[in-house]
Amino acid sequence: MTTKLLTALLLGTSILGSAGVAYADDVTLNIESWRGDDLAIWKDKLIPAFEAKNPGIKVVFAPSAPTEYDAALGAKLAAGSAGDLITCRPFDKSLELFKKGNLADISTLPGMENFSDVAKAAWQTDDGKASFCVPMASVIHGFIYNKDAFDKLGIKVPTTNEEFYAALDKIKADGTYIPMAMGTKDLWEAATMGYQNIGPNYWKGEEGRLALIKGEQKLTDPDWVEPYKELAKWKPYLGDGFEAQTYPDSQNLFTLGRAAIYPAGSWEIGLFNTQAQFKMGAFPPPVQKAGDTCYISDHTDIGMGLNAASKNADAAKTFLSWVASPDFATIYANALPGFFSLNNTPVKMEDPLAQEFVSWRGKCKSTIRSTYQILSRGTPNLENETWVESANVINGTDTPEAAAKKLQDGLDSWYKPAK
Amino acid sequence: MAAAPKRPFRWHIGVFLAPAVLVYTAIMILPLAGTLQLSLFRNINQSQVFVGLENFRMLFGDPNWSVNFWNALRNNVWFFIIHMLVQNPIGVLLAAPLSSPRLRFSAFYRTAIFVPTILSFVIVGFAWKLILSPLWGVAPHMLDLVGLKSLFTPWLGKEQYALTALSLISVWQFVGIPMMLIYAALLSIPDEVIEAAECDGITGMAQFWKIKLPLILPSIGIISILTFVGNFNAFDLIYTAQGALAGPNYSTDILGTFLYRAFFGFQLQVGDPNMGAAIATMMFLIILGGVCVYLFLVQTRLRRYQF
Numbered sequence: 080m081t082t083k084l085l086t087a088l089l090l091g092t093s094i095l096g097s098a099g100v101a102y103a104d105d106v107t108l109n110i111e112s113w114r115g116d117d118l119a120i121w122k123d124k125l126i127p128a129f130e131a132k133n134p135g136i137k138v139v140f141a142p143s144a145p146t147e148y149d150a151a152l153g154a155k156l157a158a159g160s161a162g163d164l165i166t167c168r169p170f171d172k173s174l175e176l177f178k179k180g181n182l183a184d185i186s187t188l189p190g191m192e193n194f195s196d197v198a199k200a201a202w203q204t205d206d207g208k209a210s211f212c213v214p215m216a217s218v219i220h221g222f223i224y225n226k227d228a229f230d231k232l233g234i235k236v237p238t239t240n241e242e243f244y245a246a247l248d249k250i251k252a253d254g255t256y257i258p259m260a261m262g263t264k265d266l267w268e269a270a271t272m273g274y275q276n277i278g279p280n281y282w283k284g285e286e287g288r289l290a291l292i293k294g295e296q297k298l299t300d301p302d303w304v305e306p307y308k309e310l311a312k313w314k315p316y317l318g319d320g321f322e323a324q325t326y327p328d329s330q331n332l333f334t335l336g337r338a339a340i341y342p343a344g345s346w347e348i349g350l351f352n353t354q355a356q357f358k359m360g361a362f363p364p365p366v367q368k369a370g371d372t373c374y375i376s377d378h379t380d381i382g383m384g385l386n387a388a389s390k391n392a393d394a395a396k397t398f399l400s401w402v403a404s405p406d407f408a409t410i411y412a413n414a415l416p417g418f419f420s421l422n423n424t425p426v427k428m429e430d431p432l433a434q435e436f437v438s439w440r441g442k443c444k445s446t447i448r449s450t451y452q453i454l455s456r457g458t459p460n461l462e463n464e465t466w467v468e469s470a471n472v473i474n475g476t477d478t479p480e481a482a483a484k485k486l487q488d489g490l491d492s493w494y495k496p497a498k
Numbered sequence: 499m500a501a502a503p504k505r506p507f508r509w510h511i512g513v514f515l516a517p518a519v520l521v522y523t524a525i526m527i528l529p530l531a532g533t534l535q536l537s538l539f540r541n542i543n544q545s546q547v548f549v550g551l552e553n554f555r556m557l558f559g560d561p562n563w564s565v566n567f568w569n570a571l572r573n574n575v576w577f578f579i580i581h582m583l584v585q586n587p588i589g590v591l592l593a594a595p596l597s598s599p600r601l602r603f604s605a606f607y608r609t610a611i612f613v614p615t616i617l618s619f620v621i622v623g624f625a626w627k628l629i630l631s632p633l634w635g636v637a638p639h640m641l642d643l644v645g646l647k648s649l650f651t652p653w654l655g656k657e658q659y660a661l662t663a664l665s666l667i668s669v670w671q672f673v674g675i676p677m678m679l680i681y682a683a684l685l686s687i688p689d690e691v692i693e694a695a696e697c698d699g700i701t702g703m704a705q706f707w708k709i710k711l712p713l714i715l716p717s718i719g720i721i722s723i724l725t726f727v728g729n730f731n732a733f734d735l736i737y738t739a740q741g742a743l744a745g746p747n748y749s750t751d752i753l754g755t756f757l758y759r760a761f762f763g764f765q766l767q768v769g770d771p772n773m774g775a776a777i778a779t780m781m782f783l784i785i786l787g788g789v790c791v792y793l794f795l796v797q798t799r800l801r802r803y804q805f
Contacts, residue, residue: 150762264655266745320632322655328633423589458561471747
């Protein structure tokens with residue numbers, strides 16, 4: 080079976096690899112990415128804009144499926160057939176590639192000065208000395224709601240937990256809509272749209288996240304168990320058979336107008352705008368008591384780096400500098416509403432829903448997902464276990480305390496925080 | 499005394515064997531040896547270091563690995579048991595009437611039952627996910643039509659049902675193979691034997707149990723071993739239907755998906771080819787052990803009938 084998989088991967092790479100041979104005169108850059116959804120935007124907007132300014136450089140965007148990206152990229156890099164430009168996952172996945180020498184050091188690349196340290200943190204060595212990817216975008220978590228449904232039922236946008244559950248109860252009592260569109264089949268919905276979405280309000284964003292890394296807090300502390308207790312309360316508000324409801328099912332439930340609230344990441348905006356026939360709004364994760372500081376997950380999600388083995392390194396650097404420019408940020412943020420630029424230059428966005436999401440940056444404190452930096456380096460993998468346990472908590476398989484204990488035990492087995 | 503005439507060296511045997519041996523060595527034996535070798539090394543500071551059986555000690559000694567391994571093995575055994583108890587008896591039951599000369603349209607039935615076997619796993623996984631979907635699936639709707647809606651649960655999402663449901667999907671897909679093999683075995687039973695049985699007054703069901711079944715036992719043995727090898731190498735269906743984390747709560751995790759996560763990594767988990775190779779080696783040994791048990795204990799005791 081291993082051989083079968085490997086053969087498939089190798090075959091795949093040989094086809095993709097030969098795609099670049101077509102133009103012999105110009106330099107052709109291949110971009111590796113997991114964002115197949117963005118193919119049209121790259122082809123119609125970004126690449127033409129770049130090629131117009133840089134004659135002689137051709138760019139090909141060659142995405143693979145998100146779940147296969149990391150494995151496929153690893154195999155291609157090992158075989159030497161990977162593209163010149165590599166779309167970077169945040170933190171350890173890319174750091175690993177950098178340490179292996181697959182990604183080039185681009186700390187001195189013109190354009191890197193356009194980004195804050197926080198933005199660059201996801202693609203730096205632990206000591207912050209070397210950067211290896213240009214930050215492209217972050218995604219913000221929150222809840223997208225069906226405005227028509229809220230108006231019809233006379234529900235105000237909830238800001239506190241109490242209002243949030245009152246709204247859910249009201250929707251459930253009315254019965255027209257499923258209160259919340261979320262399933263646990265794909266596991267990550269429960270963790271990413273659930274735990275990481277509402278969690279920062281409880282562990283106080285960066286404060287809790289960094290304390291966890293330093294070992295001053297534990298996942299079994301009340302601040303970290305509390306979000307699980309909230310998740311457990313969501314169960315009655317989910318649709319029938321949510322245990323077998325997949326991520327696309329949830330998206331469809333909401334865009335077909337059958338569900339009122341969708342625990343979301345801002346990346347949904349583009350798709351929802353084209354599919355939903357009703358007005359949408361968004362609200363940040365509700366706080367515990369009125370007047371509490373709000374925290375949002377503003378997760379650095381996507382960057383782009385240079386394949387150290389690239390034969391067209393100069394052309395690739397030109398491209399990366401352009402990716403770091405405000406020009407790129409403006410096109411990208413508007414073509415992909417919901418992927419927010421990390422560039423220091425503010426980007427003007429047209430989409431109202433995207434504007435709503437990005438406005439929370441002003442009034443709430445930003446943090447990134449708690450499991451991404453350092454804590455998912457060992458076995459068992461904290462992020463993957465968080466997926467499983469978050470789904471277990473919602474399914475009722477594990478109590479919040481039991482789930483937190485399992486996660487902390489797993490983490491303790493390999494992670495020794497620096498004292 | 500003259501020496502016995504020396505037999506000429508029969509070089510053509512080597513020549514004719516060479517292509518098969520070379521191809522088989524290159525694409526089967528070398529990768530297998532490579533896997534075994536990889537499992538004895540570990541990546542320390544970006545270089546492969548020989549660590550002996552350390553990876554296996556970790557696989558069985560470290561609860562972070564062993565719990566998952568035993569869970570995957572247990573699930574795999576259950577996956578196999580369902581196939582043996584459901585797929586193969588159904589295969590026999592389907593083949594018996596098919597081989598009857600009085601059945602009309604038997605070619606049509608044969609083809610229809612065999613078709614799912616040639617479908618891609620991706621299609622089967624996706625189609626069944628849709629059929630069983632609590633939101634848009636036809637399963638809840640059809641149960642509703644016969645008034646049994648209350649029996650419906652989101653099977654693929656429930657820890658206690660998911661693995662059995664997936665096993666049955668796999669049975670649905672592969673039932674054609676035992677059916678075809680047994681069908682062929684039944685056809686090869688000579689008419690004289692059947693006629694002799696009829697003269698002795700053995701007809702109908704008794705004829706099947708007393709005459710035909712013993713004659714097709716070797717085929718059933720072969721089918722069992724094929725099922726065993728296929729099940730312990732399975733991966734595709736679970737991966738397409740449940741994803742690499744084989745949810746809910748690892749309840750559908752089998753050795754194949756466990757190997758995939760270890761070898762290639764998943765999401766933030768970075769792949770560890772050495773541990774992956776250790777798991778692959780265990781899979782190889784389990785399958786080898788099963789096949790040996792069959793060959794030495796079962797195969798030799800099966801009676802062969804010469805006609």
